[in-house]
Amino acid sequence: MPAPTKARGGRPFPPWRRDVFLADFHIHSRFSRATSRRMTVPELDRWARLKGLALVGTGDFTHPGWLAELERELVPDGTGLYAWRGNPEGTRFVLTAEVANIFTQGGRNRRIHTVLFARDLEVARDIQARLRLLGNVASDGRPIFGFPVKRLVRLALEADPASFVLPAHVWTPWFSLFGAKSGFDALEDCFEEESGHIRALETGLSSDPGMNRRLSALDRYTLLSNSDAHSPEKLGREANVFSCPLGYDAVLAAIRDPDRGFEGTIEFFPEEGKYHHDGHRACGVELAPAATRRLGGRCPACGRPLTVGVLHRVEELADRPEPGTPDRDRPAVHLVPLEEIVAEALGVKSVTSRVRREYARLVALAGPEMEILLWRPLEELAAVVPERILLGIRRMRQGRVSIRPGHDGVYGRISLYGEEPAEEDDAGRPAQLPLF
Structure with a gap:
């Protein structure tokens, strides 16, 4: 058997055995804006198998049209997961949905995205019904609500204590927990009394676990990576690696406690993400954080404020030098x-x-x-x-x-x-x- 390929830092590539499985939780259906019409259950099953994913989120279960389709197309497998009716031995699905909360807190406008996990279709229907009383769930696969995100956590757990809430792409400038445009400096400032229910964070395409581990305050959170796919071909561009049994309770237990079978993540090279550096798209300006600071945050071409990217924001909050990788962190492999x-x-x-x-x-x-x-x-x-x-x-x-x-x-x-x-x-x- 040939020797393993050596990646950067001398670690064998990949660091995992073949007997793990890969999961991508955050995707969208064709009911979300700017999403391919081919985001259907049969296509998701087919592309997940082409990619090598064992478990995929459904996305968008809050949308009435998509939830009705899921009820027609999916069959339970007895573990809290589902399979496509046309291929019961194929890809497993977990019920997920992204929600946007836009609200005022701490004197600022906040825009936070989260991913909800539901144990079964009955719970998904309950969450959807509760949200329907608070806003329009049919306008988009990723609905927007005007109440604080901590209330969303409470709502999901009232529907079922086994529900799970994952802050999405936590560094993205415009819509995230730590984003430069509308985020917070600390998780507790955002979720307040519901903070104890947050056990994991999604790094997003423009950051990776090493960047996140520069903040010691994030050491207690599992770091997940997902594709946020809007077309079938984008499935798995980021994913999670598990060695636990393939079932809802086992997967959620591994996310909450990585020693129970969470093995690490598959990543974009974070520089490839569309918010890694600072910049101004209209002027074709792309800058590293140091250059932005020298310019006082203004575009050198037009003088308007630059969009502060993920790397800059991580550096603002970091209390560790690079690389931030404490022993508890799982391997992260960067792929193209x-x-x-x-x-x-x-x-x-x-x-x-x-x-x-x-x-x-x-x-x-x-x-x-x-x-x-x-x-x-x-x-x-x-x-x-x-x-x-x-x-x-x-x-x-x-x-x-x-x-x-x-x-x-x-x-x-x-x-x-x-x-x-x-x-x-x-x-x-x-x-x-x-x-x-």
């Missing part, structure tokens, strides 16, 4: 989605039909995407993966990427080829990089 690797190898800037055909060929021959990116030895992949794509996978596993950070709603640009020296073979000769 396979379609992005294929697109760059083919020399195209976006996912085209040619990229999708090659992606489909690879997963048909080499297994689900996560198997290709994480576990299959490069020597095995070489039999079916073109050499240039294989080079990209190897560089990703080693952390050899160049990234122009994302800012103000613009995703970062990641490269596995453009700014790296030519590869050499085992004899020190320049390696050939043909596609096929």
